[in-house]
Amino acid sequence: MSFAGLRPDLALIAQWIEPGARVLDLGCGDGVLLDVLQRERSVRGYGVEIDDAALLACMKRGVNVIQANIEKGLSMFGQGRFDVVVLSMAIQATHQTEQVLAEMSSVGAQGIVSFPNFGHWYHAVSILRGRMPVSREMPYQWYDTPNLHLSTPADFEQLLTKLGLRVLQRAFLANGKPVIAMAALRATQAIYRFARV
Amino acid sequence: MLFHSGSEPQAVPVKAERLHFSEPLELAGGGSFLGYELVYESYGRLNAERSNAILICHALNASHHVAGLNEEGELGWWDNMVGPGKPIDTERFFVIGVNNLGSCFGSTGPMSINPSTGKPWGPDFPVLTVEDWVHAQARLADRLGIVRFAAVMGGSLGGMQALAWSLLYPQRLAHCICIASTAKLSAQNIAFNEVARRAIITDPEFHGGRFYEAGVLPRRGLQVARMIGHITYLSDDVMAERFGRLLRGREAGEAYRYTYDIEFEIESYLRYQGEKFAGYFDANTYLIITRALDYFDPARAFGGDLSKALAQARCRFLVASFTTDWRFSPECSREIVQALLACDLEVSYAEINAPHGHDAFLLDNPQYHQLLRAYAQRMASNLGLAA
Numbered sequence: 001m002s003f004a005g006l007r008p009d010l011a012l013i014a015q016w017i018e019p020g021a022r023v024l025d026l027g028c029g030d031g032v033l034l035d036v037l038q039r040e041r042s043v044r045g046y047g048v049e050i051d052d053a054a055l056l057a058c059m060k061r062g063v064n065v066i067q068a069n070i071e072k073g074l075s076m077f078g079q080g081r082f083d084v085v086v087l088s089m090a091i092q093a094t095h096q097t098e099q100v101l102a103e104m105s106s107v108g109a110q111g112i113v114s115f116p117n118f119g120h121w122y123h124a125v126s127i128l129r130g131r132m133p134v135s136r137e138m139p140y141q142w143y144d145t146p147n148l149h150l151s152t153p154a155d156f157e158q159l160l161t162k163l164g165l166r167v168l169q170r171a172f173l174a175n176g177k178p179v180i181a182m183a184a185l186r187a188t189q190a191i192y193r194f195a196r197v
Numbered sequence: 198m199l200f201h202s203g204s205e206p207q208a209v210p211v212k213a214e215r216l217h218f219s220e221p222l223e224l225a226g227g228g229s230f231l232g233y234e235l236v237y238e239s240y241g242r243l244n245a246e247r248s249n250a251i252l253i254c255h256a257l258n259a260s261h262h263v264a265g266l267n268e269e270g271e272l273g274w275w276d277n278m279v280g281p282g283k284p285i286d287t288e289r290f291f292v293i294g295v296n297n298l299g300s301c302f303g304s305t306g307p308m309s310i311n312p313s314t315g316k317p318w319g320p321d322f323p324v325l326t327v328e329d330w331v332h333a334q335a336r337l338a339d340r341l342g343i344v345r346f347a348a349v350m351g352g353s354l355g356g357m358q359a360l361a362w363s364l365l366y367p368q369r370l371a372h373c374i375c376i377a378s379t380a381k382l383s384a385q386n387i388a389f390n391e392v393a394r395r396a397i398i399t400d401p402e403f404h405g406g407r408f409y410e411a412g413v414l415p416r417r418g419l420q421v422a423r424m425i426g427h428i429t430y431l432s433d434d435v436m437a438e439r440f441g442r443l444l445r446g447r448e449a450g451e452a453y454r455y456t457y458d459i460e461f462e463i464e465s466y467l468r469y470q471g472e473k474f475a476g477y478f479d480a481n482t483y484l485i486i487t488r489a490l491d492y493f494d495p496a497r498a499f500g501g502d503l504s505k506a507l508a509q510a511r512c513r514f515l516v517a518s519f520t521t522d523w524r525f526s527p528e529c530s531r532e533i534v535q536a537l538l539a540c541d542l543e544v545s546y547a548e549i550n551a552p553h554g555h556d557a558f559l560l561d562n563p564q565y566h567q568l569l570r571a572y573a574q575r576m577a578s579n580l581g582l583a584a
Contacts, residue, residue: 046538052564055547059571062578066534066546076535 003036008176009088009114009189016193021083024108026070027090029054031063071096074103082108091115093146102163105196114191119152121185137188153190160194169193208272211238211265218336225326235337236303237261237295241287249582250291250343254351254358257486260302263294277561284569289577295337297330301479308479320406325485327493331361347580350374352558357493363510364495372576374515377522377558379529380503381494389429390487393422397480406481415480420471422483427470432521432554504539513543515572519557520550
């Protein structure tokens, strides 16, 4: 099984998804994750995307895609119909972060979220030097960033607990490579799999 | 139609065909219709496996003339969508446009002779439903030797027929493309239809629908019906942009004429559209088609649960809506998508950003046409059609 061509966090997410699972990929972009999962793991599912160009890319790949704004609610997707609901590298750009996470956990049995780790040491150094951090995972200036709700792994876990969700699996990446020791400081990305308690 | 799509240089000449059906057609409203004709056009070539056929269903005022140039020199109503190299590429697909029963463009309708009286059917022509049309279309498919369509597609009322196909003949289509449509009319939609019908029926020249024999036409009623309908096809924005408060034949700053004659450009435009329409459309057909729209509600037989109705479907779906369409708004399409998701059916949904309102489904829009092109390519690969 090879997910080598995927963005590192997506490759990791792909490995966490059972063959044949029903998957909803929120903010699916060009649909690459579902495309690979459909071919390699007989996964069935839909992408959800608001952007016109990304929607068209999904259509070209043969990925089922629904054009919608995930912040306007996920009621269209019913309750408990999916095995996994994915939100990759997008939660930090949501306005209704808490609501999106809560809805993910009601639409699917499990949720998987990846996000940039704001607690990375480089960010702290940058701030100590008096500048907002600009990094590979967050390549934006402070005045044009789409990111609204940045967090550290500890912050994220606290929110999961508040929402009655428990962590099933967690992983950390630094520039695409797995990190174990001192992950809170060294990881550039965090990936969580969670379910209702 | 308000906007003309860019004229296509290589419009393909096309000739309508006519088929007679002698076996009675059972109608939803009771009784059966004996002996009728359907007029259709086709574009492209049916492959040896007969697996590349697409049926295009028409909306209120359109016909079987979907694409190409007919003998009257008219371009088809969806020529920007269907043709060689177009999103629905007739180099690859065999596309059929069929004129529905009850129409005034060639298939048996109220203007046809009722064999039992020797006079035009007029108001005695049976009330029809979307489902009746679909059953008639299925017979056309039988005669053309098409067991299963690659797709059935349509916009607006045409989208309803596509949807009805997926329920009535689930094994006979691989894809359903439902654009700017709805699973049922709202009270407001029915209200607009009723105003249009009253305008026609109360026209003194309607003669209870027997105006053919009186040698007159209920022109004023049809004009008003069309004016009402036309308002619902356009968005408020596009009307404001195109007409605003422009005065007819006067400069912006000039004094009003203080008259009930045409003062504003929008009045002139609507009257022109109404008059043009009254010149070619049949009043009884208008009644039949608006009623078919009103009655369409596949969820009704399932206690109003659309997902239970759609549970019969077996095909893949593409649903599309336009952001400024207030006749059949994106909300209507989302209701269909939600029900399809509940049925675990394959569906993609696009909400296309277009300023033109309901009419947008007929117009050139790069995102819309690219999506349809991509979807058609996907259909071809799902069906294993040669490139």
